[in-house]
Amino acid sequence: MSSGHHSHGSYLESKGGFFANVLDWATTVDHKKIGVMYLFAILFMFFLGGVAALAVRIELLEPVRVKTTFTATGTEPVTQLLRADVAADIKNKDGTPAKDTLLTAGTRVQTHPAAKTVLGNELTSGTQVDVLDDAGKTVVQTATLKGSVSVTDPKTGAATASKITGQFFGSPDATAIAAGNNTYNRLFTLHGAIMVFMVIVPSVPASLGNFFLPLMLGAKDVAFPRLNLLSWYIYVTGSIFAVSSIVLGGVDTGWTFYTPYSTSTDADSIRVVFMILGAFILGFSSILTGLNFIVTVHKLRAPGMGWFDMPLFVWAVYSSGIIQVLATPVIGITLLLLVFERITHIGIFDPALGGDPVLYQHFFWFYSHPVVYVMILPGMGIITELIAVHSHKRIFGYRAIAFASLGIAGVSFIVWGHHMFTSMSEVASTIFSALTFLVAIPTAVKVFNWVGTLYKGSITINTPMLYALIFLFTFSIGGLTGLPLGTLSTDMHLHDTYFVVAHFHYVMMGGTIMAFIGGIHHWWPKMFGKMYNEKAAMLGAILVFIGFNVTFFTQFFLGVRGMPRRYASYVDEFQTLHIISTIGSFILLAGFLVHLSVFVASLVAGRKAPANPWGGLTFEWLADSPPEEHNFAHEPLCTHGPYDYDTTVPPHWDPKDYPIPAENLAAAGSH
Amino acid sequence: MTTLDSRDNRPLWQRYVHGHHWRTQAEEFDGAKLGFWLFLTTEVLLFGGIFCAYAIFRSLYPGAWKEGSSLLDWKIGGINTAVLLISSYTMAVSIYYIQVGKISRARLNLMFTILCGALFVTLKLLLEYTPKWTGWFFFMDPALGHHSIDAAAGNGLFGLFRHVEGYGGKRPGSLYEYGFGHDPHMPLWWSVYYVGTSIHALHVIIGMILIFRVWLKAGKGVYGPNYYTGVEIAGLYWHLVDLIWIFLFPLLYLIH
Structure with missing residues (x-):
């Protein structure tokens, strides 16, 4: 079944001048071009979200502190009572340091060796604290609050200097600590919103799924090609809405838009509405993609291809399409109600107007939990393909x-x-906890089957296989750390801590993103007709693996020890782990930069890719590299299963290079 | 996709050629219908959110719901229900006429369906939204008989509207005052009422645009017994819009 002799050009063939090509791509209904456009749009958003993540990690290198320097009037050393996030440099009159210490709220300290106590009550914002000497006279008076600290010398009345340390996104002016924290809130919201709505949800289905689902089914295109292009434009429109909210100053609601944050913060601004509308519009794109894939799978399979002859990547994308269609409308109406609520001040979710914020959480998670599986299922599909192809073994x-x-x-x-x-x-809670454990069953079945496929396989270690192995490692950690979060008693301790952050990064990034990058390498020769530098790419994969684990494994420890998520500052005990985590994020960056340069080098000067470099059996390897405009010279017929490596010579391979033992053929014939 | 061969004088629907990626036209038709049914599922879930909010707030604040529904006129809702049901019939009939090749009769029914939709939206805006928001009643509104007209305010818009004192202001949101209602949770009732009915009315308008497009294309001879996917799909959409109203009407107007 060679497709070598035909006159059709590859889908990447130039259509003339620069503008002719731009017009051709902008109006194309070819699923391959749309998949490639999605790929680049998603990678660009991944870059934006990644920059925000690095900014967050830099901020967390050091705890935010307000340092106050003042001079005591007495000759004896004095100590100041301060909040946990306030450090003090206290000097004697002669300028020698009296004590440089950090005290937790409510600690009793002595101002003088002979003094009994300080009025060490727990401090809230704006509390005035009197520090007394042994005679009961006020030595200094401090006003301590989270936002700023002002210390006045009681004798002279002069203000002493206060300075913020450890804050990277703010000015050192002590009164501006809130502004810096605000920037931090906007950065992590930006990171979360971009990575969830614009990267991970569309990543695999809209790019690789778009390109390979029709190819794997032996079809010429998806069921609704124009709808497919529309979904890309909707994606771009939604992304522009979301990004414009950043240009206007950013959003600090967190990516979940919980009420009442999302109905009360930045009340004067349209930014939050823009971000919410962005997510709403992106939902349409997601629905159209899912709908298109479901119909394609139902109606456009090659002759002879039954449901159980489909590649498992198709099964995975099909399953996630069902979730996209059934869950996304619920977030649609939720976000719409939120926009109504912000603009017209109706009170569906706002408790001040009689609304119910928990209803928002139910609506939000009714979508956002299923969508977690929209994120991971196609990734699992990729892993199935990678493991089967690169261990040349029938899937278990x-x-x-x-x-x-x-x-x-x-x-x-x-x-x-x-x-x-x-x-x-x-x-x-008990019912939901019990139901949650059900997820572990099908997930564990998959992990078990992947390992079962590797067993006695003829494994090639290359970048895609490396990523499949990385996925097995990181995803298993992500899955197993989900169990203490699903268990009520342990969740009470771990709720809203870095343990949760680490868990979902192990699943989302260690799962979906690893599968995505592995999939890009696996199908790169098919998409662009060029091979990439295997050794350099493997170096990138190793860097990513190390960087990922250094970044996020530390966060499990942080979480168990009580570091809450979404805080710009923390107590000193956490600093070492935060520094390690930030170093890890830069190793990750280095890994991604290696991958980027490998891809650029491949596009510029890569060796021409053969049609079937890995020896895959699914239909995309039957097509040319890159595929011609209508995918196949002749409509392919399904004559073997997608993973029948023991009985089938891969397309474009010489049977001499792929000797099949006679007993395999005999066994296959006897079925 | 249609071939544009100038020597071919047959109507467009007879010359219809299905998309190159489909094996047969029948498969293309089935695929389009399957895709649209999936889309309708998303619509049901979208409105599901509103129905869910209705159910929860009804159980939390039954007083507001009872008072709220008593302030709606079931007669206007009932007329609108009848209008939509009739339009669903004409929509279904127009698909039949296309299938048997009676294109002009089909177009007549399509236009009637559009007019029904327009009547629905007009009644909603004129007799429901406008008086509730502003206190101005259309002069032919039968509800005027139950209120005392505020003579001092005069007649609005060329004498077409009359103002009723103390009425109006039943808009959602804390920005507005509530002219009627004693229950403190009345704003929630009006929020659900306006969000539900306005999103539904938006769907009616989208449906009218879809059917109008079908009406235009049918005039050019695009649809016929051989090819009527667009008509079928517009019909499915219209029936769904009708169906959602069938749920909204009793929940908002009839149940106390």
Whole structure:
């Protein structure tokens, strides 16, 4: 079945001058071009979200402190009572340091060796603290609050200097500490919103799925090509809305837009509405993609291809398409209600107007939990392909993996409450906790089958395989650390800590993003017709692996020890772990830069890719590299299973290079 | 996709050629319908959110719900229900006429469907939204008989509107005052009422645009017994819009 003799050009063939090509790409209905456009749009957003993540990590290198220097009037050393986030340089009259110490709120300290106590009450914002000497006279008076500290010398009345340390996104002026924290809030919101709505949700389905789903089915295109292009434009429009909210000053609600943050913060500004509308518009794009894929799978399979002859990547994208179609409308109406609420001040979610903020959380997670599986299922599909192709072995438990995808899609709709254990009744929490553990079953089936496929396989260690192995490692950690979060008693301790942050990064980044990068390498020769430098790419993969684990494994420790998420500052005990985590994020950056240069080098000067470099059996390897405009010279016929490596010579391969033992053929014939 | 061969004088629908990536036209038709049914599922879930909010706030604040629904006129809702049901019939009939090749009859029914939609939106704006927001009643509004007209305010807009004192202001949101209602949670009732009915009315308008496009294309001979995907899909959409109203109407107007 060679497709070498035909006159059709590759889909990447130039259509004339620069503007002719731009017009051709801008109006194309070819799923391959749309997939490539999605790929680059998503990688660009990944870059933006990554920059925000690095900014967050830099801010967390050092705890934010207000340092105050003042001069005591007595000859004896004095100590000042301060909050946990306030450090003091206290000097004697002669300028020698009296004591440089950090005290927790409410600690009793002595101002003089003979003094009994200081009025060491717990401090709240704006509390005035009198520090007394042994005679009961005021030595200094401090006004301590989270935002700023002003210390006046009681004798002279002169203000002493206060300075912020450890804050990277603010001015050193002590009164501006809130502004710096505000910048931090905007940065992590930006990171979360971009990475969830603009990167991970569309990443695999809209780019690789768009390109390879029709190819794997032996189809010429997706069912609705124009709708496909529309979904890309909707994606770009939604992204512009979201990014414009950043240009206007950013949003500090967190990516979850919880009420009442999202209805009350930045009340004077349209920014929050823009970000919410951006997410709403992106939802349409997601629905259209999912809908298109479901119909394509139902209606456009090659002749002879039954449901269980489909590659498992297709099963995974199909399952996630079901979730996209069924869950996204709920976030659509939720965000719409939120926009109504902000603009016209109706009170659906705002408790001040009689609304119910917990209703918002239910609505939000009814979408956002299933969508977690929109993020991971296509990644799992990629891993299935990578492991089967690069260990040249029939997949272990095909049907189990296929049904596990559908099972995960089904269970995903009944576990949303585990995001809200702290805002529900005990009975509801218990039920949701029990249901949550159901997810572990189909997920573990998949992991088991991947390992089963590797067993006695003929494994090639290259970048895609390396990423598959990285996925198995990181995703397993991500999955297993989900168990203490799904368990009510342990979740009470871990709720809203860095443990949660580490857990979902292990699943989302260690799962989906690793699979995504692995998939890009696996299909790169097919998409662009060029090979990449394997050794350099493997170096990148190793850097990413090390950087990822250094960054996020530390965060498990931080979380267990009580570091809350979304804070710009912390107590000193956490600093070492935060520094390690930040170093890890820069190793990650180095890894991604290696990958970027490998891709650029491949596009510029890569060796021409053969049609089937890895020996895959699915239909995309039958097509040329890069595929011609209508994918195949002749409509392919499904004559073998997608993973029948033991009985089938891969397309474009010489049977002499792929000797099949006679007993395999005999066994296949006897079926 | 249609071929544009100038020597071919047959109507467009007879010359219809299906998309190159489909094997047969029947498969293309099935695919389009499957895709649209999936889209309708998303619509049901979208409105599901509103129904869910309705159910929760109804159970939390039954007083506001009882008082709120008593302030709606079931007669206007009932007329609108009848209008939509009739339009659903004409929509279904127009698909039948296309299928049997009676294009002009189909177009007549399509236009009637559009007019029904327009009547629905007009009644909603004129007899429901406008008086509730502003206190100005359309002069032919039968509800005027139950209120005392505020003579001092005069007649609005060329004498077409009458103002009723103490009425109006039943808009959602804390920005507005509530002319009627004693229950402190009335704003929530009006929030759900306006969000639900306005998103539904928006769907009616989108449906009218879809059907108008079909009406235009049918006039050019695009649809016929061989090819009527667009008509079928516009019909599915219209029936869904009708169906959602069938749920909204009793929940808002009839249940106390």
